[in-house]
Amino acid sequence: MEYVIEMNNITKIFGNFKALDDVTFKVRRGEVHALLGENGAGKSTLMSILFGLYQAEKGSIKIKDNPVKINNPNDASNLKIGMVHQHFKLVHNFTVLESIILGRETVNMGILKKDDARKKVIDLSERYKLRIDPDAYISDITVGMQQRVEILKMLYSDSEILIFDEPTAVLTPQEIEELMKIMKELVKEGKSIVFISHKLNEIKEVADRCTVLRKGKYIGTVDVKTTSKEQMSEMMVGRKINFNIDKKDIITGQAFLEVKNLTIKSKNSKRNMVNNVSFAVKGGEILCIAGIDGNGQSELVYGITGLIPINEGQVLLKGKDITKESVRKKSMDGMSHIPEDRHKHGLILDFDLKQNAVLQTYFQPRFQKNGFIKFNAVTEYAKKLIKQYDIRSPRDEDSIVRNMSGGNQQKLIVARELDKDPDIVIAVQPTRGLDIGATEYIHKQLIAQRDQGKAVLLVSLELDEVMDVSDRILVIYEGEIVGDLDPKKITVEELGLYMAGSKRSDKYES
Amino acid sequence: MRAKLLQYEGFTSFLSSLMAIAAGLLVGLIILLVSNSEDAFPAFVMILKGGFEDGSRGMAQVLYFAIPIIMTGLSVGFAFKTGLFNIGASGQFTLGAFVAIYIGIKWTFVPEQIHWLVALLGAMVAGAFWGSGPGILKAFFNVNEVITSIMMNYIGMYLVNMSIVKTVYDSLKNQTKPVLKSAILPKAGMDKLFNTSNVSIGIFIVIIAVIVIYIILQKTTFGYELKACGSNKEASRYAGINEKRSIILSMVIAGALSGLGGGLLYLSGSGKYIHVLDVLAPEGFSGISVALLGMSHPIGIFLSGLFIAHLEVGGFNIQLYNFVPEVIDMIISVIIYCGAFALLFKQIISRLISKPVDDTDKKNIDGSVPIMYSGADNTFVEDEAEDKTEQGEDKK
Numbered sequence: 001m002e003y004v005i006e007m008n009n010i011t012k013i014f015g016n017f018k019a020l021d022d023v024t025f026k027v028r029r030g031e032v033h034a035l036l037g038e039n040g041a042g043k044s045t046l047m048s049i050l051f052g053l054y055q056a057e058k059g060s061i062k063i064k065d066n067p068v069k070i071n072n073p074n075d076a077s078n079l080k081i082g083m084v085h086q087h088f089k090l091v092h093n094f095t096v097l098e099s100i101i102l103g104r105e106t107v108n109m110g111i112l113k114k115d116d117a118r119k120k121v122i123d124l125s126e127r128y129k130l131r132i133d134p135d136a137y138i139s140d141i142t143v144g145m146q147q148r149v150e151i152l153k154m155l156y157s158d159s160e161i162l163i164f165d166e167p168t169a170v171l172t173p174q175e176i177e178e179l180m181k182i183m184k185e186l187v188k189e190g191k192s193i194v195f196i197s198h199k200l201n202e203i204k205e206v207a208d209r210c211t212v213l214r215k216g217k218y219i220g221t222v223d224v225k226t227t228s229k230e231q232m233s234e235m236m237v238g239r240k241i242n243f244n245i246d247k248k249d250i251i252t253g254q255a256f257l258e259v260k261n262l263t264i265k266s267k268n269s270k271r272n273m274v275n276n277v278s279f280a281v282k283g284g285e286i287l288c289i290a291g292i293d294g295n296g297q298s299e300l301v302y303g304i305t306g307l308i309p310i311n312e313g314q315v316l317l318k319g320k321d322i323t324k325e326s327v328r329k330k331s332m333d334g335m336s337h338i339p340e341d342r343h344k345h346g347l348i349l350d351f352d353l354k355q356n357a358v359l360q361t362y363f364q365p366r367f368q369k370n371g372f373i374k375f376n377a378v379t380e381y382a383k384k385l386i387k388q389y390d391i392r393s394p395r396d397e398d399s400i401v402r403n404m405s406g407g408n409q410q411k412l413i414v415a416r417e418l419d420k421d422p423d424i425v426i427a428v429q430p431t432r433g434l435d436i437g438a439t440e441y442i443h444k445q446l447i448a449q450r451d452q453g454k455a456v457l458l459v460s461l462e463l464d465e466v467m468d469v470s471d472r473i474l475v476i477y478e479g480e481i482v483g484d485l486d487p488k489k490i491t492v493e494e495l496g497l498y499m500a501g502s503k504r505s506d507k508y509e510s
Numbered sequence: 511m512r513a514k515l516l517q518y519e520g521f522t523s524f525l526s527s528l529m530a531i532a533a534g535l536l537v538g539l540i541i542l543l544v545s546n547s548e549d550a551f552p553a554f555v556m557i558l559k560g561g562f563e564d565g566s567r568g569m570a571q572v573l574y575f576a577i578p579i580i581m582t583g584l585s586v587g588f589a590f591k592t593g594l595f596n597i598g599a600s601g602q603f604t605l606g607a608f609v610a611i612y613i614g615i616k617w618t619f620v621p622e623q624i625h626w627l628v629a630l631l632g633a634m635v636a637g638a639f640w641g642s643g644p645g646i647l648k649a650f651f652n653v654n655e656v657i658t659s660i661m662m663n664y665i666g667m668y669l670v671n672m673s674i675v676k677t678v679y680d681s682l683k684n685q686t687k688p689v690l691k692s693a694i695l696p697k698a699g700m701d702k703l704f705n706t707s708n709v710s711i712g713i714f715i716v717i718i719a720v721i722v723i724y725i726i727l728q729k730t731t732f733g734y735e736l737k738a739c740g741s742n743k744e745a746s747r748y749a750g751i752n753e754k755r756s757i758i759l760s761m762v763i764a765g766a767l768s769g770l771g772g773g774l775l776y777l778s779g780s781g782k783y784i785h786v787l788d789v790l791a792p793e794g795f796s797g798i799s800v801a802l803l804g805m806s807h808p809i810g811i812f813l814s815g816l817f818i819a820h821l822e823v824g825g826f827n828i829q830l831y832n833f834v835p836e837v838i839d840m841i842i843s844v845i846i847y848c849g850a851f852a853l854l855f856k857q858i859i860s861r862l863i864s865k866p867v868d869d870t871d872k873k874n875i876d877g878s879v880p881i882m883y884s885g886a887d888n889t890f891v892e893d894e895a896e897d898k899t900e901q902g903e904d905k906k
Contacts, residue, residue, distance in 0.1 A: 307747060328750025337748070345748040348741045359749040368731045
């Protein structure tokens, strides 16, 4: 029995689109097998077929040499296939123990036998070195711990094939390291792991073999140890990717954006979401705010851009106090905002491309006359952006934005925001969910802004992005700035300590 | 090519509406067959003929029925385009009707030539005022406009009943007094054309309203702002659009449209009076049907209003065969019900004729970006995956 999973010649068609085209995927017993590909390469679709959510048009699946038909997740579960989803599925007001046994409760005459379950859970957690507190509530534990709960849940139901769907996206470097250890431990115990990711560092560290998909096609399976990151990324993208971002030396100009003692109170609790934050972004500088999600970076940006009211403090744009200005005034004064959630804030999904292109400028004389929109001018402008920023869509300027791919939606926002020729660009996770090609493109655009002497405030959760793109890093933890760091002089591990709140720069000692 | 595609999209919308109508009529036929199989077919033909049954008088009757429901339909549809569900059309309509009648009777100081115009304007202002309430509550306190506008319907209805009794009451017939001749809409020869007194320039005012609303929504920055707020409030705020102002103005305009509808109906000089009864004006609710069937598009609303009025005239006529006119209400309900499946119909239709369109699409796919498999699709896959797993777990 060489392979635990054999998916042979899988083809899956949605409408007229081949999501998977003759893909073969084989996992050996006791290995970590990485599944690598850009967004839309078909990774999720392939795993959805394995998990019984979709049925393939062509191809066959063998589990432990037995041909099987997986019609729904229950079948998958019976075949001992378990999946940790990217977004955890946990009940927040349940304890860890209750969450783990949910769906597989052992009962005696309708009454839960929690003691047996507790014993089994504790045994499992010791065996696989998954530290948990069975009586803590899900809402109180860290994301890393929640993920361990999810893993235990799979183990509790005796899964032997574990699928991890981009498990590291939400973790700190320390937590990622721990997860890697756990995965190695699981494999040692005879489990097989499918590790879906597009982060080459992690694959390099933990995986034994790696299957690469590109646009629904099977590109190849390689041995991770003997293959370089560059080779793998070339397989994934289909061309060479430049990992080193070229940057000119920092030209320090005047402070374009200054934030002074900014405080934003939480609506629900007494805690301040943003607590007395001060910093300045200078011309020719990319200042990055790093931190784990939920530490006040979103609120900070909403406060600066005017989307939520601020309780105390000042925001200055090129020395001018704009704290109380309207969103539109700020935008006209030279502030651009690439929002965190492009569907919620950045775009009107049911509008077409050209109407989204003028979302903040439609009232300017070049696009309207006496209250009537000059559609010709709008169309011309949209065409210009499409050409200049290489935005691809089914029907060019008439495409409904909802039908565009995530990368091109983001490109449209970036195009719109940068074309305003702003003094300061506030970009919040501008590459979230984007593939390598689009990420590279957006980084280049941000750096071009900087090279023109403009200021960029980048908020990011991706450590690679933080380290590569920024000129200076501020770390935010629980609404406070805890570190002012130079990316050239700091390691990722050290940055992680700041982000987790276990280290502070002297200047920010409280 | 693009123009063709646009036509094609409108075409599928139109086809799916037709499918809904066919389904509704089929159900109507079944009801007729069940209640009296002998006369069912002649009655059904009569429904189909509707306003054509009675020559020009029938047509006039269709227009008469259509005018108020097109206006309330525009009101509901306009609010809907801007993300608001205006169930308060009934109250706004009633307020408009009352103010029109009040001005039509009491404001004798207005020059006779423009008396009707002043009365209509009064109706619009009254409707706008009544619509503004839910708008203000929604904008400043985030109170759901559905609830407030329903309540405003009742408040409006009782307020109007009370005011009628105090001001323009005909206690003998328990209704409003007739308006002065100068306040009745000019006929402009329409009565001679249709050979009946039911018609007036009202239909032209409706057409003007349809065009104005169409232009506001499609051509102006104001309409752009309203639609942006309706489609995505957060993104509008991000874009610096004053979403509070947009919500209030949207409700004010919707209210004015309904109010104008009330004015047009009660000033048409057809012997229609407001009865002092504790019943909400049905025109307001018909407006919802009209807007749904017309897919909230001004021109669609105009056509669907005419169509529903046509059916109503037919429903009136089938009483000849001893059928009750309520059959029509059932047919209309089924049509609306199927209209809710319009998306489904749309998908079926576009799948049936999809191939040529995809060829045009392929031209734009230059091989590097798989467009069909967009980011949105990706999340959809994930979401569905989540749902299914949850179901799977539940079953166990």
